[in-house]
């Protein structure tokens with residue numbers, strides 16, 4: 001496998017850990033979402049607060065995993081104001097039971113949906129702020145655009161989506177055509193700008209935000225009348 005990596009570059013699917021419930025069971029719910037549990041949870045929460053997140057606002061955590069951000073944000077926000085959507089139901093279950101705990105869950109009423117096709121309309125609420133931390137780093141372009149496209153009608157004019165990316169200086173050849181929770185996709189600044197522009201957003205490139213793996217931050221704001 002090592003020789004193969006040397007010769008061919010980034011891993012291909014058969015070299016990667018399993019996805020889905022089998023992967024969660026094998027790796028555990030913290031490692032599955034990338035580890036660095038406290039550090040990256042706190043980083044996200046501090047970032048959102050520095051950008052003005054207030055308890056009365058509604059936060060949509062896109063690909064919320066096992067609530068790495070949620071354990072910080074849920075007790076801060078007013079009850080029912082944390083919306084989490086995630087494709088792996090088992091991550092949500094583990095996050096609720098083992099990280100947030102039943103008492104806080106009952107008091108803070110987070111709203112969690114297991115859905116892999118970005119069905120944000122199911123919440124029936126327009127979030128003030130959305131966060132997609134290390135989601136687009138695992139998706140090919142068509143799914144990034146699907147997410148942005150489905151989010152747009154669910155936002156209000158003042159809403160903002162913060163999304164992180166691995167940024168490359170030149171376009172990378174896709175080694176995987178399908179998304180993968182344990183593989184990384186890299187995009188150029190021009191590509192991440194075009195993802196937003198094509199789907200009705202103004203794009204602000206924020207860049208470095210102290211992410212330990214150098215993911216960069218981009219803000220997408222819905223353009224009216226798109």
Ligand SMILES: C[S@@+](CC[C@H](N)C(=O)[O-])C[C@H]1O[C@@H](n2cnc3c(N)ncnc32)[C@H](O)[C@@H]1O
Nearest residue numbers: 033034063064065068086087088115116133134
């Ligand atoms: C690196 S983890 C980050 C999780 C979370 N944002 C955090 O910071 O802890 C990526 C997450 O994206 C989820 N994911 C991947 N594709 C998804 C999709 N189409 N819809 C919802 N979640 C998805 C994975 O299951 C995984 O939980």
